[in-house]
Amino acid sequence: MLIIPIQDKPDWSHPPLITLALIALNVFVFLFYQGNDAAKLELAQDIYHNYQLDDIERPYYREYLQEYHPENVAHWDSRHANGSPLTHAMFDVEYEHYLREVWVDRGQNIEDVNGWRDGRRAFERQRNTVSSLQAGLVPAEARPVSFITSMFLHGGWGHLLGNMVFLFLFGFTLERALGAWRYLLGYVVSGVAAGGLFVALNPSSEVPLVGASGAISGLMGMYLALYRLRKIRFFYSVLFYFGEFVAPALWVFPVWVAKELYGHFFVDSNTAYWAHIGGLVAGVFVMLAWPVSRREFASQEAHNDRAAHLTEQLQQVQALAANLEFNRARSRVRVLCEQHKTDPRPWRLQFNLYKNQPRDRVFHEVTFAALKQFVQTPGAGREWTTAADEIAQEYCALSPEAPALTAKLAQALAQRFLQLNKKDRAEVYAQWARQKMATTRRASASVPNEP
Known part of the structure; x- marks a missing residue:
């Protein structure tokens, strides 16, 4: 289900510079920072294979699955019984913590335990240079800076393009209503709040959170709180049905929250629905904290x-x-x-x-x-x-x-244009006023006096 507002049109006489800058920054990061991930991963895989970690870790990875994810054992056996590379194990961060225990408890069973440790650490150092692990928000190891950096990473072209469309859709209205810096502050606060709720509800997760979706959800919440109970136009799409409807803006807020909750509980995907909810709620509160902006926007919209x-x-x-x-x-x-x-x-x-x-x-x-x-x-x-x-x-x-x-009106026009710093036009009307007054004096002088 998709519900988006179609109330406003972009005003290119006042371009949304901060919104365009955010879009450009996200695209730049995706192309020139995340674009190097493939080479980094290939080098990490080479290190993994060169140290022969596949053969050493194969039995331990199966034990890990039996203990923590027994539902995946049969699938793993069907794919790796023939000794194929442990590609998935390379990037299972939870498995790494299990390995630390193996080193302590059963490492003596490995002929060259120190070589194994060295190889594993070399592999992890290289693998952790990948953007999602280096700058993503990993709840179990959350760093303050990652709450910001994770907002500029994306999982693929579809993820990026979808987010940028919604960023522009909501951004151009909010930036005009709030001003550049308050808008940017609301964007960052919403993104941090989205990451905070996700971390609070998944404190032990080793899966990195990436994407601007939380911050953009915050813009959606800000947008609804900006219009409040004013009726605006929305576009909706449900399966093969689509159309438009008009409703008070805040009435759509519980619908959006319900959609995210449904996705969390009933849709099998890697989407961080709680981050979306956190951003939505934060965006509403951010806008409610700026009543002056809302009143100014309401006045401008009425105009x-x-x-x-x-x-x-x-x-x-x-x-x-x-x-x-x-x-x-x-x-x-x-x-x-x-x-x-x-x-x-x-x-x-x-x-x-x-x-x-x-x-x-x-x-x-x-x-x-x-x-x-x-x-x-x-x-x-x-x-x-x-x-x-x-x-x-x-x-x-x-x-x-x-x-x-008249002379009086021409003189008033001259004064008004002078106030507006239109000196050339002011002089034209001042000259006209002088001519009118001169004409009036000549007409008066030509009238004979009564005896």
């Missing part, structure tokens, strides 16, 4: 929803205009200007709907209202600045006398 809804309404107005229903289009856009006073898009569209009638009084009123709104909008951004300047320039081109661009 984005309003902007998206306005975009849809503006498209409807444009469709009316395309069908030559100008009166309906103008009526609709007038309402949108009142409802979204600080957004330049409806004002720009309203100007466009009237500019084909430059002699109409309403055209001048619409232009004056748009430019006045720009001046009165605190913190007007680049989009508003560009729209206002374009409206003013087009207006002057269509109506050279520009009655709507």
